[in-house]
Amino acid sequence: MLGLGSALLLTACGGSGKDTDGGVTADAGTDADAGGGTPGFNPLWIPPTLSGADLALSLAPSSKQLRAGAATPTYAYNGGELWGPTLLLTKGETVRIDVTNHLTEDTTTHWHGVHLPAGMDGGPHQVIAPGATWSPSFEVKNNAGTYWYHPHLHMTTMAQLNLGAGGFIIVRDAAEAALPLPRTYGVDDLPLVLTSRRFNADNSISTATIYGDYLLANGTPNAEVALPAQFVRLRILNAEIERAYDLGFADGRTFHVIGTDGGLLSAPVAVTRLLMAPGERYELLVDLTAEAIGASLTLQSFNRGQPFGFPGGETATSGEFGSLLNNTTFDVLRINVAAATTDGITALPATLVANTYWTAADATNARTLNITDMGPGTPFTFDGVGFDHATINQTVTLNAIEQWTVANGRIFGHSFHIHDVQFAIVSRSTGPVPEHERGWKDTFFVRIGESVSFVARFDDYASPTDAFMYHCHMANHEDGGLMGQFLVVA
Ligand SMILES: [Cu+2]
Structure with missing residues (x-):
């Protein structure tokens, strides 16, 4: 995959922004048809796909020719260069995924946005040692949509993400398949x-x-x-x-x-x-x-x-x-x-799928997480307490519908993510929830001084021992301790 000889020296990065001349070179990966190639541009790489009931991922050191000179050392799944294959899953099927760690350090593989048992979640607790294989199995219960997988080992998430470890998960279902939407992967x-x-x-x-x-x-x-x-x-x-x-x-x-x-x-x-x-x-x-x-x-x-x-x-x-x-x-x-394809979509659908979102009135319990900063040079935390593997921060009753409010301080914006559930954002203290944000969500931006509330139902999966995570998805903040864990108990 490397060294295709197209080490074109590029300087046209940044468009209307400032000149970011850095000697970026042509991508040597599998590419989309870029129509002959525009000087200064590289064909967008399209990840290969993996599908079926038994999937295998392996994370290993790799490299990619990103700049003139030496190839850049990376981490990638399944022999890729930077970023991994797209997993194509179908709602209702049960899949087993064998994840093998060919690194010389520990890792985990988290299925971001996927609703599954905490022990299969791939969070900081499901460590895969070098040479080991972890084999979670779960029923795909999510709606058709776009999810992803990535390392989630506490204190190393930022570095392993930076090296390129991650991949898409695309879930398909019957409701999505019935709609006149583009769905030819890599084409439209x-x-x-x-x-x-x-x-x-x-x-x-x-x-x-x-x-x-x-x-x-x-x-x-x-x-x-x-x-x-x-x-x-x-x-x-x-x-x-x-x-x-x-x-x-x-x-x-x-x-x-x-x-x-x-x-x-x-x-x-x-x-x-x-x-x-x-x-x-x-x-x-x-x-x-x-x-x-x-x-x-x-x-x-x-x-x-x-x-x-x-x-x-x-x-x-x-x-x-x-x-x-x-x-x-x-x-x-x-x-x-x-040129258009013969079966291309040429009209915008008026409607998509029928969703019934949780509202504030559905919630029977409420919690507030305050994002705090103890002072200059100290990391962000939830309510003044940094992440501790041994501490369960929240306990939720199975099937409870809860409203959680994330209240930000005045230092910086954050990106809040919670595992296990898809929720509905019901309020933002800074103004109306934008229409495009009124769908199923697992991650949202919270501005300085803003409080954002969401409602979720914590259904299907309970465990007295295996915890789910909630955290800032800014990996430097997450690694720094802006993370907590919760149990869902029967
Ligand atoms: Cu943050």
Whole structure:
């Protein structure tokens, strides 16, 4: 896979943002058809897929030619270079996944957003030692949607994510299959994982980096993709350590959100900008039906001029919280319009699936988690208590419907994630819950000084010993102790 000889030296990174010349070179991975190749761009890599009832993942050291000179050492699942295969699961099937650790350090593999028993969750408790195989098995109960897997070992999540360990999970079901939506993987239905990296002088990834300097789309720097002149579906994941995105198109066009973290919305929601915090997924429809063949459009992140506390809005270009992408508008993906397929989707569906969300009135118990900071130089915590493996922070009764409120302090924005459940956001103290956020969620951005409340039903899985996690999905905050655990008990 390496060394295809296309070590094109690129300097055209960052679009309308500042020049981030860093000698980024062409992606040597499997690529999408980029319609001949635009100078300065690399074909977007599309992850291979894995499906079936018995799946195998193995995490091992790898490398990828990302820059001129030495290849960059990485971690990847299943012989990939950076990022792993997409697992295609079907609601209702029972799967077994053998996860083998070929690293020289411990890891775990967490199924983000997937509703399953705590002992199968792959959180910090399900450690896979070097050379060992962990074999969780579970029924796929989630709605059709876009989920992901990634390491979740306390204190090493940030480094292993930075090295490239992770992959998509796409769940399919009958309700989604009945809708006129794009679903040809890699053709009109693209997984798109967004992150960024900083490189050391020897081209290795700086694993302690909070904000990378170079945007990678599916591990591809300066990515472009050819998409047919019809409605196309983008399944976007923010897999950054800490940076949030405010996505939109350079031409300001409207696009539609059709899915949130836990499945399809009841109907498409028109937006021109989309805020995504680390860990969040959104499924979008982009209308290319009126585009000329050969036209191009650019997906960007409008991170310039964001309010204080927006992750990546800092002005520093170097140092611990600095980045060449900070406080800029930068390019994420160039889309080149190609000929429509014969069976392409040419109309926006008026409705999607029937959802009945939990409301505040359904909740029979309420909890509040305060995000606190003890002072300069100390890590963020929930209610002044850092994560401790030996402490159960919350105990929930099986089948309870609860309202949880995450109340942020005044230091920084955070990305709250809870395992086990998909919930409905019922209120934001800063204003109405945006329409596109009124779907099943497992992760959300909470602004400085903001309180966000959600309602979830903790059903199906109880254990007196195996805990689920809740935490900030900014991996530096999570590793620093902004994490707690809860039991669901019968
Ligand atoms: Cu945080």
